[in-house]
Amino acid sequence: MKKHNFSAGPSILPQEVFEKASQAVLNFNNSGLSILEISHRSKDFIAVMEEAQALALELLGLTGKGYQALFLQGGASLEFLRIPYNLMKENGKAAYLDTGTWASGAIKQAKAFGETVVVASSKDDNYNFIPKGYEIPTDIDYFHCTSNNTIFGTQMKEFPKTDAPLVCDMSSDIFSKDIDYSQFSIIYAGAQKNMGPAGTTLVVIKEEILGKTGRNIPAMLDYSQHIAKESMYNTPPVFAVYTSMLTLQWLKNLGGVEAIEKMNETKANLLYKEIDRNPLFKGVAKAEDRSLMNVTFTLNNEEHQPIFDELWKAAGISGLNGHRSVGGYRASIYNAMPLESVQVLVDAMKELENKI
Numbered sequence: 437m438k439k440h441n442f443s444a445g446p447s448i449l450p451q452e453v454f455e456k457a458s459q460a461v462l463n464f465n466n467s468g469l470s471i472l473e474i475s476h477r478s479k480d481f482i483a484v485m486e487e488a489q490a491l492a493l494e495l496l497g498l499t500g501k502g503y504q505a506l507f508l509q510g511g512a513s514l515e516f517l518r519i520p521y522n523l524m525k526e527n528g529k530a531a532y533l534d535t536g537t538w539a540s541g542a543i544k545q546a547k548a549f550g551e552t553v554v555v556a557s558s559k560d561d562n563y564n565f566i567p568k569g570y571e572i573p574t575d576i577d578y579f580h581c582t583s584n585n586t587i588f589g590t591q592m593k594e595f596p597k598t599d600a601p602l603v604c605d606m607s608s609d610i611f612s613k614d615i616d617y618s619q620f621s622i623i624y625a626g627a628q629k630n631m632g633p634a635g636t637t638l639v640v641i642k643e644e645i646l647g648k649t650g651r652n653i654p655a656m657l658d659y660s661q662h663i664a665k666e667s668m669y670n671t672p673p674v675f676a677v678y679t680s681m682l683t684l685q686w687l688k689n690l691g692g693v694e695a696i697e698k699m700n701e702t703k704a705n706l707l708y709k710e711i712d713r714n715p716l717f718k719g720v721a722k723a724e725d726r727s728l729m730n731v732t733f734t735l736n737n738e739e740h741q742p743i744f745d746e747l748w749k750a751a752g753i754s755g756l757n758g759h760r761s762v763g764g765y766r767a768s769i770y771n772a773m774p775l776e777s778v779q780v781l782v783d784a785m786k787e788l789e790n791k792i
């Protein structure tokens with residue numbers, strides 16, 4: 437039976453990427469060798485790394501604009517630490533917007549390095565909206581925000597203006613829409629939401645912001661060292677980089693972020709329309725801040741839960757349960773999620789209404 441996987445991460449990738457990645461495990465580039473057994477210093481793998489880096493910059497519209505793309509390890513969680521290490525001066529100060537569990541995780545790490553100002557937080561409302569109208573101090577080393585809040589289903593539609601470097605955790609919506617990516621000095625994203633398998637983190641850095649802290653940074657935590665070694669300071673996660681490259685190729689062939697944005701809007705509109713129309717359901721996030729990637733919703737009457745759960749499971753849907761801190765349901769509809777799968781979910785919601 438066809439499965440419709442709404443998992444929040446690791447999550448769905450395009451079917452053709454699964455197929456090509458599988459093939460490369462058996463016989464990479466007709467070499468008779470597996471992608472898993474060749475040297476990361478081989479000509480063939482260096483070509484993969486270079487193409488993945490070039491595609492990442494190209495799809496973000498950042499080619500030739502002073503940015504470097506790195507494929508690192510440690511997840512987005514290690515960037516929570518690497519960012520203050522590389523950007524916060526001794527006795528320095530950074531500002532953060534607290535929009536969810538991941539944002540507050542980043543704040544916690546920064547506190548070890550210097551003064552960390554939280555400009556606004558939606559914590560008191562269980563992060564169901566994006567704070568607006570806050571002021572960003574001017575004497576900061578950088579400002580950090582989270583573009584899409586995977587757990588709560590909110591997404592920033594606009595980014596604040598500041599003279600300080602703008603740093604953004606885009607783990608769950610990178611490459612999902614056409615925005616001006618050059619407003620950011622650092623963009624980072626764990627691959628496993630919208631780009632590839634778990635095991636690598638894309639970090640896109642405007643090179644000119646580095647080297648200003650006076651700190652002595654351990655090599656593995658130092659972005660400059662990773663740039664100098666072309667993302668191969670140590671053995672890179674070869675399979676995760678290769679599979680991410682395949683996904684980026686798929687996206688480019690589809691028409692890039694501009695084309696995928698339209699598809700993502702169509703998918704999200706279909707689902708939100710049903711949430712708003714169907715009297716049995718309600719949305720979790722405030723309407724104006726709703727995410728196009730993670731759609732959070734609940735049943736109005738908890739007694740309907742066993743019936744609805746049976747219906748969507750019978751339709752081949754998996755990964756629909758909400759995060760434990762929100763409850764209800766969360767449909768993650770990343771780039772690779774086909775419209776047909778969203779329709780299957782909408783049909784299950786309608787079926788519940790007919791049954792009750």
Ligand SMILES: *Cc1c(COP(=O)(O)O)cnc(C)c1O
Pocket residue numbers: 445510511512513514538582584585586605606607608626627629
């Ligand atoms: C999943 C997620 C993270 C954590 O990523 P890891 O790769 O597990 O460290 C951080 N930020 C956001 C927005 C996420 O969705």
